[in-house]
Amino acid sequence: MYTALHLQRLLRTELRSGSAEIVVVTPDPYMTYQPFLPEAAAGNISPRHVVVPLRRVLPACRIVIGEAKAVDHAKRTATIDTLASEEEGAGALQISYDELVLAPGSISRALPVPGLADYAIGFKTVEEAIGLRNHVIEQMDIASSTRDPAIRDAALTFVFVGGGYAGVEALGELEDMARYTARYYHNIKPEDLKWVLVEATDRILPEVGVDMGRYTVRELRARNIDVRLETRLESCVDRVAVLSDGSRFPTRTVVWTAGVKPAPVLGATDLPLDERGRLVCTARLTVQGVEHAWSAGDAAAVPDVTAHLPGRECAPNAQHAVRQAKVLAENLAASLQGRPLKEYAHKYVGSVASLGLHKGVAHVYGRKLKGYPAWFMHRTYHLSRVPTFNRKARVLAEWTLAGLFKREIVSLGSLEHPRAEFELAAAPPPPGKTARSGPGGGAEGAVPDTGPAAGPRSAADEAAEGGTADGGPKSD
Numbered sequence: 001m002y003t004a005l006h007l008q009r010l011l012r013t014e015l016r017s018g019s020a021e022i023v024v025v026t027p028d029p030y031m032t033y034q035p036f037l038p039e040a041a042a043g044n045i046s047p048r049h050v051v052v053p054l055r056r057v058l059p060a061c062r063i064v065i066g067e068a069k070a071v072d073h074a075k076r077t078a079t080i081d082t083l084a085s086e087e088e089g090a091g092a093l094q095i096s097y098d099e100l101v102l103a104p105g106s107i108s109r110a111l112p113v114p115g116l117a118d119y120a121i122g123f124k125t126v127e128e129a130i131g132l133r134n135h136v137i138e139q140m141d142i143a144s145s146t147r148d149p150a151i152r153d154a155a156l157t158f159v160f161v162g163g164g165y166a167g168v169e170a171l172g173e174l175e176d177m178a179r180y181t182a183r184y185y186h187n188i189k190p191e192d193l194k195w196v197l198v199e200a201t202d203r204i205l206p207e208v209g210v211d212m213g214r215y216t217v218r219e220l221r222a223r224n225i226d227v228r229l230e231t232r233l234e235s236c237v238d239r240v241a242v243l244s245d246g247s248r249f250p251t252r253t254v255v256w257t258a259g260v261k262p263a264p265v266l267g268a269t270d271l272p273l274d275e276r277g278r279l280v281c282t283a284r285l286t287v288q289g290v291e292h293a294w295s296a297g298d299a300a301a302v303p304d305v306t307a308h309l310p311g312r313e314c315a316p317n318a319q320h321a322v323r324q325a326k327v328l329a330e331n332l333a334a335s336l337q338g339r340p341l342k343e344y345a346h347k348y349v350g351s352v353a354s355l356g357l358h359k360g361v362a363h364v365y366g367r368k369l370k371g372y373p374a375w376f377m378h379r380t381y382h383l384s385r386v387p388t389f390n391r392k393a394r395v396l397a398e399w400t401l402a403g404l405f406k407r408e409i410v411s412l413g414s415l416e417h418p419r420a421e422f423e424l425a426a427a428p429p430p431p432g433k434t435a436r437s438g439p440g441g442g443a444e445g446a447v448p449d450t451g452p453a454a455g456p457r458s459a460a461d462e463a464a465e466g467g468t469a470d471g472g473p474k475s476d
Contacts, residue, residue, distance in 0.1 A: 001031040001054060002322055003101055003296065005387070006329030008060040011336075015060050020336070022061040023095060025080055029054055029065055032126050035318060035382045036395070037166075038354060041129040042173035043408045049394045050126050052387050066093065070268040073100060073293055099292050099332060102271070102279065103325075104263035106298035106316065108256060115237035120254040123166050130412075132170070132255065136178055137411035139252055143192075144185050154250040157194045159241045161233045162257035163204030168216065169354050170255065171197055175225060176356030181409045195225040196241070196249060200232050200258070207317075207351035208363040215370055216353075216361050233258075260316070262299050274301045283343035285328040294332060296324035306347040320346060322385065352378040 004024050014020035030051040039045045054063050066082035069092060078100075080093040108122040121135070122128050136158065143155040158178075160171045179190040197204070197220065203213045204227070217227050232244040233254075241249040262277045271287050272280045278301040280288040285302065287293035296302070298316040302324065314320040323346050331341040350364035352374060360375035362368070369377060379399070386392055 001052065001058070001387070002325035003103065003329045003332075004058050004061050006326050007332065008058060010329060010333040012060075014336075022058075023064060023097070024054060024058060024061050025064045025066060025068055025078065025095065026054065027065070027067045029063065031387070033382075033386050033391075034124065036386065037123065037126060037129040038169040038173040040126060041123075041133045041170060042177040042357075043133060044173075044357070044402055045395055045398050047126050047130050049391060049398065050129075052391060057388055064093075064095070068104070068265045071100065071102065071265070071271070073270050073290065076100075076292075099294070099336075101294045101296075101328065101332070102266070102269070102287075102299065103295055103297045104265050104299050106260035106262055107264070109259040109261040110256065111258070113233055114235040115239075116233075116254070116256065119236050119239055120161075120256040123170050123255055123257050124260070129170075131416060132174070133177070134411045134416070135253060136174055137181060137409065140178065140181060140185060140188060140193075141411070142252075144188055150250065153194075154239060154252050156188070156192055157196070157249050157251040158253040158255070159196045159198065159233075159236075159249055159251050160255045160257065161198045162259065163197060163199030163201070163227075163229075164257060164259070165205070165207065165351075165353060167197065167199075167255070167257035168205055168220075170257065171195060171225065172220070172355035172359065173357075175223065176359075177407065177409075180407050184409060191224060194249075196251075197225060197227045198231050198233055198243060199227070199229050202230050204229070205351075205353055205361065207315075208353060208361050209368070212361045212363050212368055212370065216355065219355060219359065219361075219370075260298065266299060276301070283345070284331055284341045285324060285344055286331075286341075294328055296328045297321035300324070302344060305343055305345045314344075314346075315348065318385075319348065319351075352381055354378045 001024070004022055007022055008015060011020050011022070015022070030053050032051050036045055036050045040047050040050045054061075064080060064082065066080040066085070068078055069081055070079040071077075072079075076097055078095045078097065080095055082093050085092055108124055110116060110120075121132055123132065139155040139158075143152045146152050146155070158171075158174070160167050175193075175195050178193055182188045182190045182193065203210065205213045205216050208216070217229070220227050228243060228245065228247070233241060234244050235242040236251075236254050239250060239252055241251050241254055243249075266273060266277055266279060271290060271293060274280050278299055279295045281295050281300045281302045282288050283303050283305050285294055285296055285300070287295055298321065302314045302320070304312045304314045314324070324344055327342065327344045334341055350362065350366075352360065352362040352364065354360045354375055358372050358375050360372075360378045361370050362374035362377050364377065383392055383395060386395060
């Protein structure tokens, strides 16, 4: 998105005259600003403000919603599965191009842990972030209403695997949100919730340095979060998290944030890849040994020309990706116009991380910050980086309102199954019961008329009658 954003400005004249066309192929019609996912999961930011609609910010580009299945650069063609491919029955779409920018980013790197694919959830998309928020509140509802202590303990145990940015920030924000939410439950206290962070190495948040990483461990443990270093998740079969140190945690929540890997489409190209499956690139952001092919971001292995040691590569993070995109666009425009290319060079300035409301750590320009100053710097930095003035204003307005009013503690898990209510209403009556249409269009005769002594009626009975037991409209 950033590359196309810069290109449509640099090639404004060519696009207007029709001598150039920018085609953006993407499986989603938006770009997700991932550093805001933890805040969206905690309810500090609305989900729609974490994403940037491509058709609005790229008006000069042609947007194709589809998934790239293969790229044959020798023939300059890309094979795209669009939303209409299956409906048409004509097969995948073939798009020809002159210049290729392949920047699909990364996906979660799942290991062959038994039960992981069945019970875990990642934290790379806005859908996962909002789904996880709904899930956490739903588990608190389950714990509040169950009479089985084992179910209650499992519902209130949350296991996060991976001590990088995604895992620590997601854990910090969600624990903060759940602790606040617990005050509205008559039988759940904040200390009843059990949070476990599992990290295979001996430190967390390596980007902020050793000292700030140790401070983060102390801060999390002070909040009653169980941090397990040099520990691995061995299994989560049957909703039981088994760790390499022998610990066992019955849990209904396992969040997997233990690393990423390049998008699978890279393996379906004829372009050179390194041992980690990334595109081998030059400092000019061209694919090495290949003409008319470019890359940036997590999918690209770009040499770090500012490093003191030879052979170092730029870290796969947003700080490099956003800056690489600008240089890539400038170099691509320069190549079309016959001008020389420049190398990408950016010295890493540091990192910031949020640990919940008013809590954070930072290591920027050699200075170490923690607590409120680090949290404020985290918000300020990412507010300056989120694309478009529209998004900046909306996010700032939501932060301001959040400071004036209480948190939202509503779970909208039914959004993941929007047809469930109608399917229940439209389901045929149980065997032995017949339904006939009455004057009002509702189901009449499906359930015998009962008085107070007949006992409670089921949801299916109520749905068959076209309303709720008290005669009012059914609400979520």
